[in-house]
Amino acid sequence: MNKMIIHGNTRLSGEVTIGGAKNSTVAIIPAAILADTPVQLDMVPDILDVHNLMLILKRMNVTSEFVDGVLTIDPTHIIEGNLPSKAIKSLRASYYFMGALLGRFHRAVVSFPGGDNIGPRPIDQHIKAFKALGAKVEDEHGTVKISTGEDGLHGANIFLDVVSVGATINSVLAAVKADGVTVIHNAAREPEIIDIVTFLNNMGAKIRGAGTNVIRITGVPSLRATNTHTIIPDRIEAGTYLSMAAAVGDGIKINNVIPEHLESFIAKLTEMGVKLNIAEDSIYVPRNDDLKGVSVKTTPYPGFATDLQQPITPLLLKAQGESIVIDTIYPKRIKHVIQLKKMGANIRVDDRNRILIKHTDHLTGQHIEAGEIRAGAAEVIAGLMAHGTTVISKANNILRGYDNIIGKLTNLNAKVELMNDDKDKS
Numbered sequence: 001m002n003k004m005i006i007h008g009n010t011r012l013s014g015e016v017t018i019g020g021a022k023n024s025t026v027a028i029i030p031a032a033i034l035a036d037t038p039v040q041l042d043m044v045p046d047i048l049d050v051h052n053l054m055l056i057l058k059r060m061n062v063t064s065e066f067v068d069g070v071l072t073i074d075p076t077h078i079i080e081g082n083l084p085s086k087a088i089k090s091l092r093a094s095y096y097f098m099g100a101l102l103g104r105f106h107r108a109v110v111s112f113p114g115g116d117n118i119g120p121r122p123i124d125q126h127i128k129a130f131k132a133l134g135a136k137v138e139d140e141h142g143t144v145k146i147s148t149g150e151d152g153l154h155g156a157n158i159f160l161d162v163v164s165v166g167a168t169i170n171s172v173l174a175a176v177k178a179d180g181v182t183v184i185h186n187a188a189r190e191p192e193i194i195d196i197v198t199f200l201n202n203m204g205a206k207i208r209g210a211g212t213n214v215i216r217i218t219g220v221p222s223l224r225a226t227n228t229h230t231i232i233p234d235r236i237e238a239g240t241y242l243s244m245a246a247a248v249g250d251g252i253k254i255n256n257v258i259p260e261h262l263e264s265f266i267a268k269l270t271e272m273g274v275k276l277n278i279a280e281d282s283i284y285v286p287r288n289d290d291l292k293g294v295s296v297k298t299t300p301y302p303g304f305a306t307d308l309q310q311p312i313t314p315l316l317l318k319a320q321g322e323s324i325v326i327d328t329i330y331p332k333r334i335k336h337v338i339q340l341k342k343m344g345a346n347i348r349v350d351d352r353n354r355i356l357i358k359h360t361d362h363l364t365g366q367h368i369e370a371g372e373i374r375a376g377a378a379e380v381i382a383g384l385m386a387h388g389t390t391v392i393s394k395a396n397n398i399l400r401g402y403d404n405i406i407g408k409l410t411n412l413n414a415k416v417e418l419m420n421d422d423k424d425k426s
């Protein structure tokens with residue numbers, strides 16, 4: 001495990017370039033095993049989740065090579081291996097191997113996925129979709145065993161009871177090569193879903209409606225890659241740097257952004273009084289003072305993303321008055337609160353899971369921990385704002401999804417370093 005050390009109270013400036021989207025990449029890598037050819041991806045973020053997915057691929061005899069943001073995956077000699085449960089449990093997106101293996105072999109055995117500890121994360125809707133497509137699903141002590149009869153999978157109407165990114169993508173992966181037409185109703189509309197569907201359609205899939213709440217899939221027998229797929233920019237990483245720039249920046253330009261993917265976040269920053277110069281694919285954030293408190297409520301895309309609820313929190317501490325954050329997607333996503341409190345933040349959770357944040361003039365560096373990826377992101381920003389040194393343990397949770405974070409922050413003049421906790425103990 002790594003820890004991150006931040007010497008705070010310095011103003012940041014310069015430029016930062018956003019990497020490819022974690023939540024696209026971690027679905028496209030499992031999706032690659034559906035192809036009958038090697039697959040090449042560009043703008044792949046260098047994050048722990050990608051390295052863990054590569055370990056899982058290796059167990060299936062799928063080779064992968066990751067050089068300078070380009071990931072090449074060759075699934076042409078794939079076998080049904082026993083998947084490594086440690087790697088499976090290290091990330092959420094390992095559940096995409098359920099849909100992808102089902103599409104490829106008409107059966108899958110995958111242990112229950114891990115990922116961020118942000119409250120209950122059921123997969124009942126994924127299972128409901130697999131069953132609708134004709135699969136039999138058994139849960140044996142945390143291992144999900146999915147199989148089909150001789151006829152394989154058949155197209156079906158899938159009605160999702162909740163808007164779920166994971167269940168939408170898993171339904172697409174299982175249905176893309178199924179016999180006949182599948183219609184997913186109440187589908188999630190995140191940009192990452194469009195990215196995954198673009199990747200599949202470019203290989204010959206027939207999927208329409210991605211980005212709306214009804215997705216129609218006509219099954220095809222084979223998928224073949226003929227070009228390199230470029231991953232879309234990570235809107236959550238971009239939102240994190242926007243919040244950081246507004247909190248501690250003296251002028252920061254954020255490159256490789258699709259502003260349309262951040263509309264609800266940008267609207268909230270604007271409501272707070274944050275000044276932004278938005279260009280076609282970059283956003284310049286000048287120094288910002290005189291901010292005012294706001295209410296934030298997370299909802300599925302295009303609403304305010306749950307993954308940006310924590311990264312905006314340190315900025316809300318700078319605002320005058322009171323702010324309220326309500327996470328309707330993960331109401332218990334509050335791991336940052338106790339850590340920020342340790343640093344002197346005026347923040348608390350009430351008995352309705354609302355996070356109440358009041359203006360705080362002074363934060364002090366402390367030894368804290370990143371309970372999950374976005375709690376960690378909030379703590380990095382708070383550490384940059386704080387007086388003194390902040391040490392964030394469990395920093396691997398941050399490295400799960402923030403590409404080259406030390407290099408990017410150092411380039412903006414931050415004083416940050418990563419240390420191996422184990423070395424420190426010896």
Ligand SMILES: CC(=O)N[C@H]1[C@@H](OP(=O)(O)OP(=O)(O)OC[C@H]2O[C@@H](n3ccc(=O)[nH]c3=O)[C@H](O)[C@@H]2O)O[C@H](CO)[C@@H](O)[C@@H]1O
Nearest residue numbers: 023092093120121122123124125126162164165166167329
């Ligand atoms: C790898 C990835 O892309 N992760 C993202 C994905 O997670 P993930 O795909 O796991 O999240 P979902 O969109 O599925 O979850 C949305 C809501 O639906 C509920 N639910 C979900 C599935 C299910 O079978 N049953 C059920 O009740 C969840 O508990 C949650 O309340 O979307 C989340 C919500 O935008 C983001 O925070 C994560 O960053």
Ligand SMILES: C=C(OP(=O)(O)O)C(=O)O
Nearest residue numbers: 092093115116307373374
């Ligand atoms: C919750 C997140 O990730 P995951 O679903 O991969 O745990 C996140 O990226 O904020």
